[in-house]
Amino acid sequence: MKYPHFSLFCFLLLACFQITASSAQEKEIENKIENVLSKMTLKEKIGQMNQINGRNPTDNLYQQIRSGEVGSMLNIGSPELANQLQKIAKKESRLGIPLVIARDVIHGFKTMFPIPLGQAASFNPEIVEIGARIAAKEASEKGIRWTFAPMMDISRDARWGRIAESFGEDTYLSGVMSMAMVKGFQGTDLSNPSSIAACAKHFIAYGATEGGRDYNSTNVTQRQLRNIYLPPFEKSIREANCATVMTSFNANDGIPASGNEFLLRNVLRKEWGFDGVVVSDWGAIKEMVQMGFCEDNKEAAMKGVNAGVDIEMTSGTYLQNIEALLAEGKIQMKTIDDAVRNILRLKFKLGLFDNPYTNLTSKSSIYSQEHLDAAKQAAEESFVLLKNKNNILPLNNKVKTVAIIGPMADAPHDQMGTWTFDGEKVMTQTPLQALKKKYGKDVNFIYEQGLAFSRDTIKSNFSKAIEAAKQADVVLVFVGEEAILSGEAHCLADINLKGAQSELIEELSKTGKPLVTLVMAGRPLTIAKEVESSDAVLYLWHPGTMGGPAVADILFGKAVPSGKLPVTFPKYVGQIPVYYNHDRVGRPADKTETLLNNIPLEAKQSSLGTSSYYLDAGFDNLFDFGYGLSYSTFEYKNLVLSSDSLSQSDVLTVTVDLKNTGNFQATEVVQFYTADLSGSTARPIKELKDFKRINLKPGESKKVEFKLPIAKLAFWDINNNKVVEPGKFTLMVGGNSYELLQKGFTILQ
Structure with missing residues (x-):
C-alpha cells in the first residue's frame, strides 16, 4: 500500500533539512570570514585584492606572498610550483591565508573540446556541462581552482575574434549553455578538489564592441542591456551560483565596465544578490587612464574599488594606492572589508583553508578514454551540415578512392582552436589520421595539401591536388582559418577564406568530381561562393582533440549530423551586424524589390521601392540562425x-x-x-x-x-x-x- 502523504512529508522534511544544513554551513563560513578579517592588517587586506601573473616567479614574488601582498595568481606552470607557493602562503605568512590559483581554461584543459561557439551548435547543454566537468578535473590536477570562463557575451559580429569564445547571438541559448558550463566547472560541491570556480565574463556588453574590434567602445542602452546582454549572467548567478564575475574591457556609453558602480553594485549585488568575487580583466583598472576616464593610476584604483571590483588582475594600482586613498577619505574601510569578505568567502567555499594543496600522487584523468569519448561526442554534435546536394553524404561502400586536400586536413595545432594554452598538438587526432586509421583498409586515401596553411597564397602545389582529385571518387577539401586568426585581439575586417583557399576549391570543382568542403574556423565565414562550388559543406568550427575521429564517423555515416547554427551566417561582411531576432522595422524588406544588376540606367531615385534591404546583398542571409541539415529528413x-x-x-x-x-x-x-x-x-x-x-x-x-x-x-x-x-x-x-x-x-x- 502506498502512502502519498507520508512520501510528500518525507520529501519536504528532507528539503527542509538540506536548506537548514546549507544555511548552517553558510553561517559557519561567514563566522570564519569575520574571524580572519578581524586579524588582518590593512596591508594584508589590500594584498588579497591583488592578483599577479606567476608565469616567471622570482624571489621577490615569494617575499610578497610571505608578507601577504598577493591574494591570487594566474598562469602558474606546474602543480609542484602551485604547492610550493601555497606552502609559503600557508606556513610562512602571518595569517596563513591560501592563494587561489587561476588559469584560462576555456574549452578544455588538456583534452580540448570544440570551441564554445561550436559547443553552442550542439544545442546540447548536457554535453557542455560534461565538457566543463572534464576540464575542471584535468585542470584541478595541476593546482588550478579558478577559471575565467564561460564567456557569456552575446556576439552578433563575426569580425570580432572572440565570437569563437561565445555561445553565439541568442540570449536564451547563451544563457542555457553558460549555466551548463558553470555547473560543469563547479560541480555539486565547490570544495571538492576536482571543482574549479567559474567566472561569468565579460560584464557587460563586450560582444557589441564597435566595428568588431577588441578593446573598443560599446553604446548599448540600458533597455538593451536588460533584455539582451544581462540575462545569461543573471541566470548563471541566480540559478547556477557562479562564483565569480569578470568586468569587461569596454566602456559602455562612456563608462568603463571596471568603473561602473551602477552595474556592479546596484544590478549585480543589490538586485541579484551576488556575494562572490568581481575581478577585473587583465590590466583593465589601469586602462581606465588610457580611456580618459581617470587622470592617473591612483584615480583608477579609487574608481575601481568604489565601483565594486574586488580583485585587480595584474596592473597593481590597488597595491600602490589604496592606503593613500583611505587616508584621504576617497574610499572607505567598509568598502575594502566587503571586498576582502568576498575574496575570503571564495577561498572558504573552495575548501582552500583546509586543503590548499594538489595531490601529486593520485592517478591522472587527463586524456582518459572517458574524456576522449566525450570530446568526440561534443565534436560530432557541433558539426553543422550546410549543404548536401544529391545526398552525397554519408559516403558509402561504393566509394573506393578519396582525395583528401587542403591546409586544415592535418593541422593538429590549429584544429584545437583559440585559448588552448595547455592543449597538446601531439595528442590531437586530425581528420587525415582518423580517416586512414578507421577506414584505410577499405578506402584508398590520397593526400595532397595543396596549400601549406590557411593564409598560404602559393599555388605551385595545386596541380598535385587536382591530379589527386581526378583519381578519386570523392574529394574532401579541408579549409578554414588557423587558430591564431580568431580569439582575443584577432579581429578581422574581411572574413572570407584567407590565402588561396577559395581558388583551390574553384579548381577542384572544375574536375567534375563530387566535392565535399569541410570548414574549420573560429567564426562564421563569408563562403557563399565556396558553398555554390561544393556539392556538400560541413562546418566543423575548431573541433578540438577528437575532431578527426568525429569527422571520420560523420563522413561515413557512423554518426549523423545534428548541429544547428548558433549564429547567422552573412553573405557579405557588409551585412554585419546580422542576427535573427532583430527588432521590427517600419519598412521590412520586400522581396519584390529591384536588386543591383536589374536597376535600369538613369532610374529615378524612388523607382526601386523603399524597404529595408541592400541593393547588392539582397534580402537573405547565407544561412539562418538555427539552420542545419541531417542525413535524414x-x-x-x-x-x-x-x-x-x-x-x-x-x-x-x-x-x-x-x-x-x-x-x-x-x-x-x-x-x-x-x-x-x-x-x-x-x-x-x-x-x-x-x-x-x-x-x-x-x-x-x-x-x-x-x-x-x-x-x-x-x-x-x-x-x-x-x-x-x-x-x-x-x-x-x-x-x-x-x-x-x-x-x-x-x-x-
Whole structure:
C-alpha cells in the first residue's frame, strides 16, 4: 500500500533539512570570514585584492606572498610550483591565508573540446556541462581552482575574434549553455578538489564592441542591456551560483565596465544578490587612464574599488594606492572589508583553508578514454551540415578512392582552436589520421595539401591536388582559418577564406568530381561562393582533440549530423551586424524589390521601392540562425496550443508532431520561438524560448511538448520595468529560425 502523504512529508522534511544544513554551513563560513578579517592588517587586506601573473616567479614574488601582498595568481606552470607557493602562503605568512590559483581554461584543459561557439551548435547543454566537468578535473590536477570562463557575451559580429569564445547571438541559448558550463566547472560541491570556480565574463556588453574590434567602445542602452546582454549572467548567478564575475574591457556609453558602480553594485549585488568575487580583466583598472576616464593610476584604483571590483588582475594600482586613498577619505574601510569578505568567502567555499594543496600522487584523468569519448561526442554534435546536394553524404561502400586536400586536413595545432594554452598538438587526432586509421583498409586515401596553411597564397602545389582529385571518387577539401586568426585581439575586417583557399576549391570543382568542403574556423565565414562550388559543406568550427575521429564517423555515416547554427551566417561582411531576432522595422524588406544588376540606367531615385534591404546583398542571409541539415529528413505538423487566450499567471502547453521521414536514425533540434506583435517598445521579430533534441528512428513519430510559463514573455518595457504586456503573440516551432509552423495566442490584461 502506498502512502502519498507520508512520501510528500518525507520529501519536504528532507528539503527542509538540506536548506537548514546549507544555511548552517553558510553561517559557519561567514563566522570564519569575520574571524580572519578581524586579524588582518590593512596591508594584508589590500594584498588579497591583488592578483599577479606567476608565469616567471622570482624571489621577490615569494617575499610578497610571505608578507601577504598577493591574494591570487594566474598562469602558474606546474602543480609542484602551485604547492610550493601555497606552502609559503600557508606556513610562512602571518595569517596563513591560501592563494587561489587561476588559469584560462576555456574549452578544455588538456583534452580540448570544440570551441564554445561550436559547443553552442550542439544545442546540447548536457554535453557542455560534461565538457566543463572534464576540464575542471584535468585542470584541478595541476593546482588550478579558478577559471575565467564561460564567456557569456552575446556576439552578433563575426569580425570580432572572440565570437569563437561565445555561445553565439541568442540570449536564451547563451544563457542555457553558460549555466551548463558553470555547473560543469563547479560541480555539486565547490570544495571538492576536482571543482574549479567559474567566472561569468565579460560584464557587460563586450560582444557589441564597435566595428568588431577588441578593446573598443560599446553604446548599448540600458533597455538593451536588460533584455539582451544581462540575462545569461543573471541566470548563471541566480540559478547556477557562479562564483565569480569578470568586468569587461569596454566602456559602455562612456563608462568603463571596471568603473561602473551602477552595474556592479546596484544590478549585480543589490538586485541579484551576488556575494562572490568581481575581478577585473587583465590590466583593465589601469586602462581606465588610457580611456580618459581617470587622470592617473591612483584615480583608477579609487574608481575601481568604489565601483565594486574586488580583485585587480595584474596592473597593481590597488597595491600602490589604496592606503593613500583611505587616508584621504576617497574610499572607505567598509568598502575594502566587503571586498576582502568576498575574496575570503571564495577561498572558504573552495575548501582552500583546509586543503590548499594538489595531490601529486593520485592517478591522472587527463586524456582518459572517458574524456576522449566525450570530446568526440561534443565534436560530432557541433558539426553543422550546410549543404548536401544529391545526398552525397554519408559516403558509402561504393566509394573506393578519396582525395583528401587542403591546409586544415592535418593541422593538429590549429584544429584545437583559440585559448588552448595547455592543449597538446601531439595528442590531437586530425581528420587525415582518423580517416586512414578507421577506414584505410577499405578506402584508398590520397593526400595532397595543396596549400601549406590557411593564409598560404602559393599555388605551385595545386596541380598535385587536382591530379589527386581526378583519381578519386570523392574529394574532401579541408579549409578554414588557423587558430591564431580568431580569439582575443584577432579581429578581422574581411572574413572570407584567407590565402588561396577559395581558388583551390574553384579548381577542384572544375574536375567534375563530387566535392565535399569541410570548414574549420573560429567564426562564421563569408563562403557563399565556396558553398555554390561544393556539392556538400560541413562546418566543423575548431573541433578540438577528437575532431578527426568525429569527422571520420560523420563522413561515413557512423554518426549523423545534428548541429544547428548558433549564429547567422552573412553573405557579405557588409551585412554585419546580422542576427535573427532583430527588432521590427517600419519598412521590412520586400522581396519584390529591384536588386543591383536589374536597376535600369538613369532610374529615378524612388523607382526601386523603399524597404529595408541592400541593393547588392539582397534580402537573405547565407544561412539562418538555427539552420542545419541531417542525413535524414523531418516533418513537422499538428501544432497545438492548450489555449489561445491566457492570463499572465498561466502556463501554455504546446505540442507538435515530429516524424523522421528519412532513412537514418537521427536527432533533430526542435526550436520553439515566440513573437510579441506589439509592445510599449519595438519588439524582436521572434525570440527563441526553448529547444529539445529529439532522436528518432526512420519512420518514427513523436509528439514533442513544450511548457511556456507566460511569465517568460516578460521584457524591460518603455519605463525600464520588467513586465508581461497583454496583447497578441505568435508562437512558432520548427527546425530553424526561418522555416516554422506558427499559431497565434493572446495574453489578457
